[in-house]
Amino acid sequence: MPSAVDPPRPTPPQDRHLLPRQAPPDALLLRRDADAPRCPGQGVQRVGMIQPWLDAFPRTVAPIIDEIDYTLNFSLSRLISDGPNATLTATENAQPAIMATSVLILRVLEAEFGFQPQHRVDFTLGHSLGEFAALVAGGYLSFTDALRMVRRRAEVMARCSKEASAAIGGGEVGMVAIVCENEERMRALTDMVYDFLGMGSDGSKTDSARDVPAVDKVLIANINSKNQIVLSGSIERITTLLTHLRQFGGHDPRAVRLKADSPFHSPLMKPAEDEMKRILTGPSKTAVDQDIVAWPGLMPCISNVTARPFKSRAELKDLLARQCVETVDWWGSVRYLDKEEKVRRWLGVGPGKVGRNLVGKGIDAPRGLSPGTVKGGGVWGIDDPRHVEEIMKALDETELAYED
Incomplete structure (x- = not known):
């Protein structure tokens, strides 16, 4: 694969210890x-x-x-x-x-x-x-x-x-972590997020959600803990969702923009x-x-x-x-x-x-x-x-x- 640093092609390692079905992780x-x-x-x-x-x-x-x-x-x-x-x-x-x-x-x-x-x-x-x-x-x-x-x-x-950024006129895409005070508040907030996104309480897509273009969608990318989720998609769309939660849901969660510049775990x-x-x-x-x-x-x-x-x-x-x-x-x-x-x-x-x-x-x-x-x-x-x-x-x- 080409690389931004453009180093010379590596030579085959000598006496490499390949472990085809053994243990290494990132897990x-x-x-x-x-x-x-x-x-x-x-x-x-x-x-x-x-x-x-x-x-x-x-x-x-x-x-x-x-x-x-x-x-x-x-x-x-x-x-x-x-x-x-x-x-x-x-x-x-x-x-x-x-x-x-x-x-x-x-x-x-x-x-x-x-x-x-x-x-x-x-x-x-x-x-x-x-x-x-x-x-x-x-x-x-x-x-x-x-x-x-x-x-x-x-x-x-x-x-x-x-491609997603270009599709929204150069707008930002990425991920935002949402943190609540406790598990009960997070459960209520998550239900509201699903409702806003046109999904059932289990995260399944309704007919209306299926009709939305991928670039306009936001998804709960990660459920990280009892009081933290991560939203993924258009940053503008995520901001709109947070405004909705604060204005109509009585929720004011802490929102932290993650360093990732990609909307991982989303339809994009x-x-x-x-x-x-x-x-x-x-x-x-x-x-x-x-x-x-x-x-x-x-x-x-x-x-x-x-x-x-x-x-x-x-x-x-x-x-x-x-x-x-x-x-x-x-x-x-x-x-x-x-x-x-x-x-x-x-x-x-x-x-x-x-x-x-x-x-x-x-x-x-x-x-x-x-x-x-x-x-x-x-x-x-x-x-x-x-x-x-x-x-x-x-x-x-x-x-x-x-x-x-």
Whole structure:
């Protein structure tokens, strides 16, 4: 793929350690009586985010960097390392960069600390972009297939955003987070949003909503927690919706414009959904003569769309493509794992702390770097090599506490 930094074509890595159906993510790996890694979605990228890992574990990390660059046919690692930030933040670069960094961190855990997700994890879960890494971690996608897929998906999404902006005369598109005081207020506000958008209380489209052109639509892109949702679409249309809520609904939620310049998880991303469907009907480019999706995986993976485990290979392909245009029910996923599956140990793997914060707000398990004194549970995030040893120790201690 061409790159804004236009580096030379990478040479094939020597002695690359390919793990076609093993664990890397950008997601959340969860376990009742063991460990749980989770990884982030777009927005957590930063220049230099792989350098501390390369400095700390050069023999493990250098071959992974070669593998990433060779797979994408351009030096993504150089862009992550040196920037510029404006180029790294572009959707087509940010998404594969975040996923690649999360994969890199998990492989460090495997190679340097003996952390094997297939033996220590009960579920995988990823937020938005992170769902791809969760599927890799769960053994459903190979890392290289997923990395190519994410890059192509991101390229189409970037094009969709430009076309949407042009269609409204150069107007802005993007995403806005809405925060309420409590769950009850959020539930009432969400019902009003659905009513304004011409949807049922479950988010299903009414006939009137189906007739609205995609460029005029707003969608609830994410249900992140009991008191936070994210709206996606035309910024002007979102502003109109917020005015409506304040004037006629008695709601005055806090609204925060996100840095994303793309209306992810909205009807404007329909071309990305179509591209994903096309890719998912093809074979794996890693495993010869195999479907691109392996079934079954190593452990259940939770769908962003249904907030429940994928039930079949066909459903996985359908929902993974639809995720481009549908709501990410993160809150529903976390509640399902917390209340129904009794997951008590949650481990984030990847750059940034947003995912850890969203999980920690919604469950009973304590949060912290090393809550080893808490019996059987906790929420951890691994984004810095200086903390890995302490977190691995805490995971071992809580596992023993759970078994006592």
